[in-house]
Amino acid sequence: MEQSNDGNLAQVQHVVLVLSGKGGVGKSTITTELALALRHAGKKVGILDVDLCGPSIPRMLSMGRPDVHQCDSGWVPVYTDAQKSLALMSIGFLLEDPDEAVVWRGPKKTALIGQFVSDVAWGELDVLLVDTPPGTSDEHLAVLENLKKHRVDGAVLVTTPQAVSTGDVRREITFCKKTGVPILGIIENMSGFVCPHCSECSNIFSKGGGEELAKLTGSVFLGSVPLDPLLSGSIEEGKDFLQSFPNSATFSAISSISQTLLNSLQTA
Ligand SMILES: Nc1ncnc2c1ncn2[C@@H]1O[C@H](COP(=O)(O)OP(=O)(O)OP(=O)(O)O)[C@@H](O)[C@H]1O
Numbered sequence: 661m662e663q664s665n666d667g668n669l670a671q672v673q674h675v676v677l678v679l680s681g682k683g684g685v686g687k688s689t690i691t692t693e694l695a696l697a698l699r700h701a702g703k704k705v706g707i708l709d710v711d712l713c714g715p716s717i718p719r720m721l722s723m724g725r726p727d728v729h730q731c732d733s734g735w736v737p738v739y740t741d742a743q744k745s746l747a748l749m750s751i752g753f754l755l756e757d758p759d760e761a762v763v764w765r766g767p768k769k770t771a772l773i774g775q776f777v778s779d780v781a782w783g784e785l786d787v788l789l790v791d792t793p794p795g796t797s798d799e800h801l802a803v804l805e806n807l808k809k810h811r812v813d814g815a816v817l818v819t820t821p822q823a824v825s826t827g828d829v830r831r832e833i834t835f836c837k838k839t840g841v842p843i844l845g846i847i848e849n850m851s852g853f854v855c856p857h858c859s860e861c862s863n864i865f866s867k868g869g870g871e872e873l874a875k876l877t878g879s880v881f882l883g884s885v886p887l888d889p890l891l892s893g894s895i896e897e898g899k900d901f902l903q904s905f906p907n908s909a910t911f912s913a914i915s916s917i918s919q920t921l922l923n924s925l926q927t928a
């Protein structure tokens with residue numbers, strides 16, 4: 661892959677957008693868990709959180725509101741650990757008041773996104789995950805236009821079993837096709853409910869829609885993640901779920917998805 665014009669992404673091996681047709685399907689949760697799973701697998705990972713209306717990555721990783729420093733090549737990412745294995749940049753780190761974002765007009769958002777995509781000094785990373793706002797908006801176009809100036813491997817689409825058949829998901833797929841972004845795979849989140857008492861997984865909603873959708877669109881089905889109260893609890897408390905519950909079925913599901921994604925990135 662041509663790297664000479666990649667600027668701050670020059671030493672980033674793979675750039676993956678995480679998309680969802682609508683809000684609340686767990687896109688930021690999946691982004692966070694994929695990043696942690698890749699880190700557990702020994703990879704250097706970054707998350708770029710460009711969800712202007714609700715930057716949730718800092719909260720999910722218990723990062724608070726650290727100062728963001730500048731270096732010669734741009735903003736220095738915030739690291740979650742001394743080994744610098746997980747690098748973060750979130751719009752939430754840069755806003756005085758996180759609620760400020762919702763009142764911004766389009767051009768201001770677009771300009772900031774452009775700067776945000778280009779001006780973070782990531783250094784060496786195996787994978788950079790980009791958490792985008794839900795749906796398909798001007799912000800998405802701004803993210804894509806700016807990322808594609810550098811490079812993007814493709815997008816992972818997160819959906820829930822109920823949302824899978826809705827127009828939102830199909831619009832997201834059309835958006836990827838129109839903008840020429842390969843769909844790297846589909847993840848079905850909140851697929852069944854894991855009982856907190858007996859760990860049994862019950863399918864409250866239909867299951868298998870994500871896989872069906874992947875077949876229909878000729879995409880890879882990366883796997884499904886159940887609705888697990890232990891996962892939402894960890895996310896609420898900003899804890900590393902994968903470290904806390906390494907024997908859970910949800911851990912296996914997330915690890916397997918991250919490995920499949922990694923394999924498809926490496927063979928693409
Ligand atoms: N598999 C899961 N098991 C348990 N809880 C989950 C799961 N996935 C997401 N959640 C919970 O659902 C809520 C919404 O998740 P999240 O914020 O990741 O959604 P989102 O799609 O990023 O939303 P938005 O794009 O609107 O910000 C969170 O409270 C999160 O903890």
Ligand code: SF4
Pocket residue numbers: 855857858859860
């Ligand atoms: S076995 Fe069934 S009823 Fe009992 S705690 Fe688990 S899910 Fe609930």
